Amino acid sequence: MKNVLVVNYSQTGQLSEITAQVIAPLRAAGHHVHLETLVPEKPFPWPWPIVDFVDAFPECVQLDAPPLKPLTIAAETPFDLVILTYQVWYLAPALPMTAFLKSPAGRQLIKDKPVVTLVACRNMWLSAQDTMKHLIAEAGGKLRDHIVFTDQGHALATFITTPRWVLTGRRDRFLGLPPAGVAPGEIRAASRFGHALNDALDTDAERNPAPMLSGLRAAVVNPRLAISERTAQRAFRIWSKLIRLFGQRGQWRRRPILLVFALYLITMVLTVVPLSLLVQWLFSPLLKPHLERLRAELELPSGSQGFNLQKYEQ
Numbered sequence: 001m002k003n004v005l006v007v008n009y010s011q012t013g014q015l016s017e018i019t020a021q022v023i024a025p026l027r028a029a030g031h032h033v034h035l036e037t038l039v040p041e042k043p044f045p046w047p048w049p050i051v052d053f054v055d056a057f058p059e060c061v062q063l064d065a066p067p068l069k070p071l072t073i074a075a076e077t078p079f080d081l082v083i084l085t086y087q088v089w090y091l092a093p094a095l096p097m098t099a100f101l102k103s104p105a106g107r108q109l110i111k112d113k114p115v116v117t118l119v120a121c122r123n124m125w126l127s128a129q130d131t132m133k134h135l136i137a138e139a140g141g142k143l144r145d146h147i148v149f150t151d152q153g154h155a156l157a158t159f160i161t162t163p164r165w166v167l168t169g170r171r172d173r174f175l176g177l178p179p180a181g182v183a184p185g186e187i188r189a190a191s192r193f194g195h196a197l198n199d200a201l202d203t204d205a206e207r208n209p210a211p212m213l214s215g216l217r218a219a220v221v222n223p224r225l226a227i228s229e230r231t232a233q234r235a236f237r238i239w240s241k242l243i244r245l246f247g248q249r250g251q252w253r254r255r256p257i258l259l260v261f262a263l264y265l266i267t268m269v270l271t272v273v274p275l276s277l278l279v280q281w282l283f284s285p286l287l288k289p290h291l292e293r294l295r296a297e298l299e300l301p302s303g304s305q306g307f308n309l310q311k312y313e314q
């Protein structure tokens, strides 16, 4: 039987529900799973008051996370596998996960360990996962698989439904758009990853470099969104540095520049994002080979193929 560490943090419980689906088969098979829920010293609000929401932006992008309460396990506890579950906040890992990966205890726990990452977010996770890769490598962990869950509905619809959920707490159907968050069927189907991990752990496959979760449609990339995301991330880096020149998180003196940033963000979402999607759609025959290459590269290591779905979907 193997020892598995699962690191988790969730404001609405959505990510915890997905995590529970993955863990259940592991526990049923007799593996010892330690679920470590991250607790920030000062809790983040839910729903988010608009000022707090915008004010969190620069620190998310600059990976400057406020401290967590001490973990419930010793940093030297040995694990065979680590599963890191996280949300995306402003194209970066959510601050509690950043805090974990930058803390001495977090780094020690994943050093030399095979790591699986699992993200649940609106749909822009590529930059955040890139950051996760760097932080995991810096800590000496070995990223083996990546699992993605995104909010239901068209990318443009989630630009309305997800912020509404985050800012008001309401996730029901709105203006004919689907409810916010990951579809319940997708959450239930997350157990396939637990079943596949059981097979991997039984054969010590976690010790090999090959991914353990191929063929399970673990990560599906829309390469058109990748292009918008890269552009946005470049802008976010500049804005976050600029805002931090005006003061720290919570200080009044950075509020005027935060207002300018908020207006910029809304304008971008309403104009540049749909325009960039339209241009890419118009030029799609020309862009297709490039986008296909990009998709294959970004879906690594676990990929979007489904050849193992029948075996593990129960």
Ligand SMILES: Cc1cc2nc3c(=O)[nH]c(=O)nc-3n(C[C@H](O)[C@H](O)[C@H](O)COP(=O)(O)O)c2cc1C
Binding pocket: 009, 010, 011, 012, 013, 014, 015, 016, 048, 053, 056, 087, 088, 089, 090, 091, 092, 120, 121, 122, 123, 124, 125, 162, 166
């Ligand atoms: C401050 C903040 C910023 C967010 N930024 C993004 C983002 O850049 N991309 C994205 O896909 N989702 C983003 N989201 C949505 C979250 O990733 C996540 O789906 C939502 O907060 C629910 O997670 P939870 O209930 O498990 O904590 C953001 C949420 C918050 C609170």
